[in-house]
Amino acid sequence: MRKKLIIVTMIVLGALFLSACAGGAVRGTSWPGLAADGQTAYLADGSFIYAVDLSNGTELWRYPGTRNGKLTFYATPAITPDGLVIVGSAGTDHSLIALNPADINPETKAPVEAWKFTGGGDHWVAAPLILNNKLFAVNSDGNLYVLDLQDGKSIKEATVVKLKGRLWAQPTTDGERVYVTSLDHSVFAVNADTYDIVWHEDLGGAVPGSAVLGADGMLYVGSLASKLERFDSATGKHQSVLDAENWVWSTPAMDGDTLYFGDVAGNFYSFNTATGKSNWKPVKPDGAITASPLVQDDHVLIATESGSVFAMGKDGKVLWTQQVGGKMYTTPVAAGDLTIVSPLETEFFLAALDANGRQVWTFTPKN
Amino acid sequence: MWDLFISIFVNVLLWIYDVVGHNFGLAIILFTILIRIVTWPLNAQQIKGAAGMQELQNDKDWQAIQKKYAKDREKLAQEQMRVYREKGINPFGSCLPTLIQFPIIIALYQSIIRALASTPLDLLKLSRSITLPNVSELIPLNSKFLWMDLGRPEAVVIFGFALPTLALIVALTTYVQAKLTMPATTTPGDQSAAMSGMMSIYMPLLLGYFALTFASGLSIYFITSNILGIVQYAMRGKANWGSLIPGFLKPK
Numbered sequence: 001m002r003k004k005l006i007i008v009t010m011i012v013l014g015a016l017f018l019s020a021c022a023g024g025a026v027r028g029t030s031w032p033g034l035a036a037d038g039q040t041a042y043l044a045d046g047s048f049i050y051a052v053d054l055s056n057g058t059e060l061w062r063y064p065g066t067r068n069g070k071l072t073f074y075a076t077p078a079i080t081p082d083g084l085v086i087v088g089s090a091g092t093d094h095s096l097i098a099l100n101p102a103d104i105n106p107e108t109k110a111p112v113e114a115w116k117f118t119g120g121g122d123h124w125v126a127a128p129l130i131l132n133n134k135l136f137a138v139n140s141d142g143n144l145y146v147l148d149l150q151d152g153k154s155i156k157e158a159t160v161v162k163l164k165g166r167l168w169a170q171p172t173t174d175g176e177r178v179y180v181t182s183l184d185h186s187v188f189a190v191n192a193d194t195y196d197i198v199w200h201e202d203l204g205g206a207v208p209g210s211a212v213l214g215a216d217g218m219l220y221v222g223s224l225a226s227k228l229e230r231f232d233s234a235t236g237k238h239q240s241v242l243d244a245e246n247w248v249w250s251t252p253a254m255d256g257d258t259l260y261f262g263d264v265a266g267n268f269y270s271f272n273t274a275t276g277k278s279n280w281k282p283v284k285p286d287g288a289i290t291a292s293p294l295v296q297d298d299h300v301l302i303a304t305e306s307g308s309v310f311a312m313g314k315d316g317k318v319l320w321t322q323q324v325g326g327k328m329y330t331t332p333v334a335a336g337d338l339t340i341v342s343p344l345e346t347e348f349f350l351a352a353l354d355a356n357g358r359q360v361w362t363f364t365p366k367n
Numbered sequence: 368m369w370d371l372f373i374s375i376f377v378n379v380l381l382w383i384y385d386v387v388g389h390n391f392g393l394a395i396i397l398f399t400i401l402i403r404i405v406t407w408p409l410n411a412q413q414i415k416g417a418a419g420m421q422e423l424q425n426d427k428d429w430q431a432i433q434k435k436y437a438k439d440r441e442k443l444a445q446e447q448m449r450v451y452r453e454k455g456i457n458p459f460g461s462c463l464p465t466l467i468q469f470p471i472i473i474a475l476y477q478s479i480i481r482a483l484a485s486t487p488l489d490l491l492k493l494s495r496s497i498t499l500p501n502v503s504e505l506i507p508l509n510s511k512f513l514w515m516d517l518g519r520p521e522a523v524v525i526f527g528f529a530l531p532t533l534a535l536i537v538a539l540t541t542y543v544q545a546k547l548t549m550p551a552t553t554t555p556g557d558q559s560a561a562m563s564g565m566m567s568i569y570m571p572l573l574l575g576y577f578a579l580t581f582a583s584g585l586s587i588y589f590i591t592s593n594i595l596g597i598v599q600y601a602m603r604g605k606a607n608w609g610s611l612i613p614g615f616l617k618p619k
Contacts, residue, residue, distance in 0.1 A: 030486035074486070090486065125487065140485075166507060168487065183507045205503040208487060224494075224503045247494055247503070264494055290491060329491070 031290075031329035032349070033076030033087070033127065034342045040101070041333070041340050043363075044073035044087050045349055050365060051085075051101060051111075052350060054335050057361030063099055065108025071095070076127035076170070076331075078135075080149065084114050088124020088137065096124055096137055096145075117147060119158055122166075126210075129171040129178065131192060136178050138167035144180055144188075146195060161195045163188050169210040169251065172219075174233060179219060181207035187221055187229075189236060199236030203229055209251040209292070214259065214273045222248025222261055228271060242271055242278065249290040250331070253300070258314070260300050262289025268302055270316060280316040291331040294339065303328035307343055309357060322357035369474075374496040376478035381499055384482075384508060392512025395479070395584050399591040402471060403599075409467060412457075414600055419456040426450075468592075472577075472585070479584040483510045483518035517584035531579050533586035538575030540593035545570055546610045547600050 032045035040060060043050040047067045051060040064071060072091035079085055080098075088096040096117040103112045121141030128137035135147040137158075144161040165184025172179045177198055180188045183206040189198040205225025212220050219231035220241075228242040246265035253260045257274040266289060267282035287306030294301040299319055302310040307326045311319040326343030333340050338352045338360060348362035379401070384394040403410065423429050429450055436443035451458055484490035484507060493506070510518045515533070522529035545567035578586040 030488040123485070206490075206506050208490065224506060226503065249491070264491070288491075290487075329488070 029072055030074040030090070030125075031344055032342045033074050034330050034333050034340060034350075035077045035079060035085075035127070036333045036335040036340055037079050038336070041335060041350060041363075042077040042079070042085055042087075043342060043350060044075055044077055045342070046073065047071060048365070049073055049077065049085070049087055049099065050349070050363070052363050054338065054340075054352070057350065057352060057363040059363070059365060061101070061104060061110055062365070063097075063110045065105070065110040075124045078127045078130060078170075080130055085111070086128055086130075086135065088120070088126075088128070088139070090123035090125060090140075094118065094120045094122060094124070094139075096120060096128070096147075117145070117158060119160075120145060125166075125168040127170040129173060131173050131175070131178070134192075136171045136173075136192075138163075138169070138171060138180055140166040140168065142167060142182070142184075144171070144178070144190060144195075159195055161190055161197070163190075163197075165206075168208050172211045172213060174213055174217075177233065179211040179233070181209065181211055181221060183208060185223070185225075187211060187219075187231065187236070187238075189233065201231070201236045201238055203227070203238075205247075208249050212252045212254050212259070214254060215257055216273050218273065220252055220254075220259055220273070222250065222252055222263075224248070226263065228252070228259070228261070228269075230273075241276055242269065244269065245282070250292045253293040253295050255295045255300070255314070260293040260295065262291075262293065262302060264288045264290065266304065268293075268310075268312070270314075283312070283316055283318075285310045285312075285318075285321075290329045294332045294334060296334070301332055301339055303330070303332050303341055305329065307346075309339070309341060309353060311357060320357045322353060322359070324351050324353075324359070370496075372474055373477050373481065374498075376474050377482050377493070377496045378498055380478055380482055381497060381502070381505060381508075385499070385505055389505070389509050390512065391483070391508050391510060391517055391584070392515070392587055395517070395587045396591045398475075399588050400595065402475075403592065403595045406467075406471075410596065410599060414603065416457050418603070419454065420458070423450070423454065423456065426454075472588070475588055476581060476585050479517065479582050483508055483582075483584070485518050512584075512587070515583045515587075517587070518582050520580060521578075521583035521586060533583055533590070534575045534578035537578040537586050537589040537593070538571040540590055540597070541571040541574045542567065543611060544593045544596045544600070547597060547608070 032043055035042045039054055041052045041054055049063045053060050070091045070093040071089045074090055075088045077085050077087040085099045098114040099111040100114040101111045105112050120139040123140040125140055126138050128135045133149045135149055137145045142164050144163055146159040163180055164186055165182035167182050169181045176192055177189045178192050185202050185205055186200055188200050191198055203223045203225055205223040207221055207223045209222055214220055219233040221229045224247040226244045226246055227240045229238050230241045231238040244263040245267050246263045248263050250261055257272055259271045262268045266284050266287050269282050270279040272279050285302055285304050286308050287304035289304055291303040299311045299313050305327050307324050307328055309322045309324055313319050324341055324343050326346035328343045330342040341351050348364045350363035352360040354360050380394050380398055383397050384391055387393045432446040436446055481493050484493045510516050515521045521533045522531050574589050
């Protein structure tokens with residue numbers, strides 16, 4: 001009997017060990033997605049989307065009202081001009097959901113679904129792009145789904161543009177073309193009206209971040225080949241313009257002629273697109289940089305894996321630092337006078353910093 | 368320490384993946400063969416232990432003590448241990464190696480999930496695990512193998528029903544392997560043989576459940592490992608194929 005108990009215990013322990021490493025709808029599956037409008041921050045974090053009052057850090061609502069094992073969120077929410085919050089699930093149901101914060105279900109206390117698109121074949125990791133009442137949403141199944149927002153509802157059958165690889169980054173647009181990056185090392189340009197693929201180029205490394213359009217009309221893309229590439233946005237002709245020390249994960253941030261971006265080795269770069277040269281030697285804050293920099297009036301904010309926020313002058317000098325804690329992979333967002341950050345491995349899910357880096361409030365979900 | 372273990376697994380898997388032309392399923396199969404070679408002494412001990420236990424069932428001294436102390440379990444256990452010592456048999460020798468597989472299974476599962484990196488955080492963790500050069504050319508790994516996505520549980524849809532083929536094959540091959548190496552229970556009250564008998568029921572169910580629930584890459588490991596185990600045992604020419612039939616070797 002005792003031996004039988006030992007066997008059963010071993011088996012249960014084995015199952016528990018494997019279950020524990022299988023991942024699920026819990027915080028930490030990946031880093032959260034964060035967006036904000038004038039009054040509210042929207043955090044896609046594990047099992048829930050949280051809406052948080054920017055004035056005091058209190059929870060306004062969460063979606064779904066109760067945990068749903070099929071839903072996992074870490075894609076950055078997109079906010080439509082008419083106030084819908086659109087976010088895709090990385091859970092098993094592969095749904096892209098439009099929430100209406102103006103219509104709260106009194107029973108669940110969660111916003112009602114304005115519509116739900118379930119035609120995606122895999123996880124939604126990236127925020128969709130909204131252009132001319134159309135939603136360009138990329139999925140890990142390698143497809144770009146174009147949904148019509150004209151009547152405020154999604155058409156059930158989206159236009160599917162077949163691209164390649166896992167698509168993890170929000171598409172970029174110049175109004176004429178939509179640029180999509182892929183983990184299969186590709187960058188695609190898709191006609192925004194006809195949805196034809198205009199060009200498709202290989203970068204030699206996966207591209208987890210978005211492309212960014214420079215003031216010079218060129219397209220800039222960082223990749224896991226540890227390079228910053230410059231593309232002719234019309235033809236796709238490209239060349240490497242900067243060698244980074246390690247993987248360039250984040251989407252570069254544009255400020256006039258200057259591009260700011262970091263790499264996974266913790267270097268922070270400032271590249272002048274007009275001269276084609278770095279403005280200063282890379283600086284190393286204190287940890288890996290996966291988040292995009294946040295450009296402010298006179299400085300740039302950088303969130304690092306070490307849980308710090310650095311305010312860096314545009315001359316490369318550090319103005320102030322704030323140790324928020326945990327690990328920061330999510331791009332900070334500006335909300336009025338505040339900067340909102342979302343660290344992992346901390347008790348709180350959000351922290352609001354003022355212009356000098358002082359913590360104004362934190363948000364920790366109840367339950 | 369555990370993370371280092373995972374990193375070693377990931378690097379070996381990626382190296383094989385690169386060598387075999389970016390086929391992750393084949394990489395898992397070759398990796399399993401490598402694991403089998405590394406754990407060869409353990410498997411040999413398992414086979415030796417099982418064979419010893421089987422031979423013991425026909426030993427007259429063994430049968431005599433079973434009868435003599437049938438009503439005194441404590442004394443029976445003492446006598447059994449004496450016989451084990453005298454004959455140099457480890458009664459747990461046939462099932463311990465199976466249990467030792469657990470850390471390997473868990474590490475392999477974590478390695479597969481990390482290598483296939485289905486979330487941004489997984490991909491970032493992967494970047495810290497790799498020491499191979501030119502890894503950016505390999506990433507992301509091709510997770511497709513035959514009809515499977517190796518990062519996800521497998522099921523083949525037939526007439527609208529999702530049939531978990533890999534889980535069934537895993538359970539079947541685990542059963543075959545366990546039964547072949549299990550000592551025949553001819554003596555009532557033989558606890559070690561009874562324990563092995565329980566393992567031959569629980570292990571197929573457990574591994575079948577794992578195959579049903581977790582990434583199909585893990586099932587590839589189970590099936591390859593089981594087949595290699597069966598072949599290794601059969602090569603000794605002492606495989607008890609009759610024991611595969613339930614009830615074939617009931618105590619008389």
